[in-house]
Amino acid sequence: MAYGMAAVLFAGILTACSGGSEGAAPAGSKVESGQTEGKNGYPASFSYWVELDGDSAVSMTNFNENEAYKKLEEMTGTKVDFKHPTGGGTQIQEQFNLMIASRNLPDVIQTNWLTVPKGPQNAIDDGTIIRLNDLIDQYAPNFKKYLDEHPDIANMIKTDKGDIYAFPFIREDDRLKVYYGPVIRKDWLDKVGMQPPTTIDEWEQVLTAFRDKDPNGNGKKDEIPFLLEVGAVRNDLLNSMIGAWGILDKFYQKDGKVYYGEIQPEFEQFLTTMHKWYTEGLIDKDFAAVDGKLKDAKTAGNQLGLLYGYSSGTIGKFTDLMKDSVPGFKMTALPNPTLNKGEVSAAGMISPTYPGEHSAAITSAAKHPEQIVKWLDLAYSDEGHMLFNFGIEGKSYTMVNGKPEYTELITDNPDKLTFKQAQAKFMRTQYGGPFVQDVESFLQQMKYPEQLDSLDVWSKAKNNLQLPLMTLTSEESSKIASIMNDVNTYSDEMVVKFIMGTEPLSNFPKYVEALKSFGIEEAIQVEQAALDRYSKR
Incomplete structure (x- = not known):
């Protein structure tokens, strides 16, 4: 499957180059560019x-x-x-x-x-x-x-x-739309004698065991139970976790009505849990500064117990890399977590x-x-x-x-x-x-059964909160860009502060008011108008 974001235009060196007009002349005739038609x-x-x-x-x-x-x-x-x-x-x-x-x-x-x-x-x-x-x-x-x-x-x-x-x-x-989700060291789970967690409470119990029971066996207590990421993949990761609380991180919809996750009370509940985990040493203390290279280094260093990753680029990659150096090494996918046992998460990663x-x-x-x-x-x-x-x-x-x-x-x-x-x-x-x-081009990347299993495990999330890929008018686009530039800059800073505790969660109402002062309610109205138009297509 193809990954990654498509980039935008390279300007300075581009020159227009044209071909011939379809059907206007037989093959081999001259076209305006002076070249022979194909x-x-x-x-x-x-x-x-x-x-x-x-x-x-x-x-x-x-x-x-x-x-x-x-x-x-x-x-x-x-x-x-x-x-x-x-x-x-x-x-x-x-x-x-x-x-x-x-x-x-x-x-x-x-x-x-x-x-x-x-x-x-x-x-x-x-x-x-x-x-x-x-x-x-x-x-x-x-x-x-x-x-x-x-x-x-x-x-x-x-x-x-x-x-x-x-x-x-x-x-x-x-099967091409779900390729990212929570990944756990199954061999660590076995060493601490626990089953794969499905709820937020069970995650906390497992992460605590990873912290306390030396599952990598080196006697150094250097295990990092969970790597929370807030960088480039923030939305996929946070949506996969916040789905347990029945909301999404940014804009989402329920029954055709648009909401913004970060001004909902459930977002405060999520931040409260992440702050607790951080203060208890369950989240990597350097989480806010970890990039892809550091994440790979911590994984390859036999330190990470639970992280978010890819069926191929994480499970397959590190199984190849670690199976000889770490006897019994095994990574498996976890379902997106819920608050209550037996529930299905409202959200996980899914590509349109x-x-x-x-x-x-x-x-x-x-x-x-x-x-x-x-x-x-x-x-x-x-x-x-x-x-x-x-x-x-x-x-x-x-x-x-x-x-x-x-x-x-x-x-x-x-x-x-x-x-x-x-x-x-x-x-x-x-x-x-x-x-x-073609789905076969993706499935043939799956060398290990754990990779194929991940597609099934991660696809069970309901994923009915996501907005469709709507188009905005020129005016709406400019308005959203202006509002969200301020909102995202402030939010990125404050989410990290709330989790690390440098900003007390008692100030969450002030955070919500600040987002409203930036115009988030107006942005919700713009997204609602776009959704209404999309629904009438």
Whole structure:
């Protein structure tokens, strides 16, 4: 399954590059760019901005080196001029802003258009990208067929005005949507003689045993019972925990009414529990400063008893890493916790069918968008589906009993590439792109039964509080950005203070009033209006 957020535009070096007009001239004729048209009416060339993800960057410097794109070029005669941004998230955001201001656009931009300033409808209205409805009807038979067969997904990828703004990344199978949740050291549980906890009280009992009974056996009492994270993954983690109290961390809905979690009394109850755990040494004392590298180091150092992680990137990764050095090492998934025994948590991590990420829009710079639509449509064909999910038959996969199975080039790469790095060399499913992800491409990452079990365990949460991926008007987007910038800055600081005790929980009512003074109630009204419009689509 593809992970991670799609980045935004790289501005300064991008130049528009166009192909020929679909159906306007026979193959081999000249087009406006002065280049020869590709095969069968596909474009000769076009420019395509897209992030070079970390796994891909290990084995290539440009997607022209990716085997799936090489095959597409062979099939279509189209030379894609891939443009990859550099730098981190803040740098890329700055480049995006410059890009929009300069109007120096490539032909295709792959990003999460739901998160760009003022949203996708404004990007169409101001001429940054183009409306795709009519072009899809005429030039994208595979994608049109898919939307006709999946009207719910067709609804997801439209604005409130009904405009389709991009070719989407789709996680259709439910097993692709849940890949993150609580992970516990099962071998530690066995050593302290306890069963996997299901309630918040049981979590506390287990964490206390991890603190007191030296389950890593080194006699140093250096165990860290639980790593609470409040950084980049805060919402997934906190929602998975706060679901025990029947709310979400930020915006959520019940029966069509929008709420904000941090001004609810249940949020104070959650903070009270986390503060208690922190003062009792059940939470890593350095939790507020732990990043991914430190988390990995603590896990690999045989210190962490309970953490939030991934089926592949945590359970699989550390089982591989630790099974020889720590006899009996075993990680297993825990269900998202509840307050009362026998209940099902209201929330856990779940990705939407259409997550917004990795969506390819055609910009107003494209001289002949018809041909680009035709090229993008290939990904939704049977052949394109196999190409983007499995790569090249006979190299990266073979058909076994009617199903594609990855070869050892992927599963046991001779160049010592990880599973995902090897996938990245041949296909795009390990990260994402404008295509429908195949569940088999994900399930074949699961080397250990504990990994497969995690998908079932984590998927049991109700997950009916989440808001759909709605689109805001330009004015609403600006208002939300202004309000939430202040709210999030203040909240990020105060949540850590409440948990660590540098801010007494007796001041929680003042915290709520501060959020209201920043305009959180107005933000709730904006989200409510957007939800009402979405419900009427």
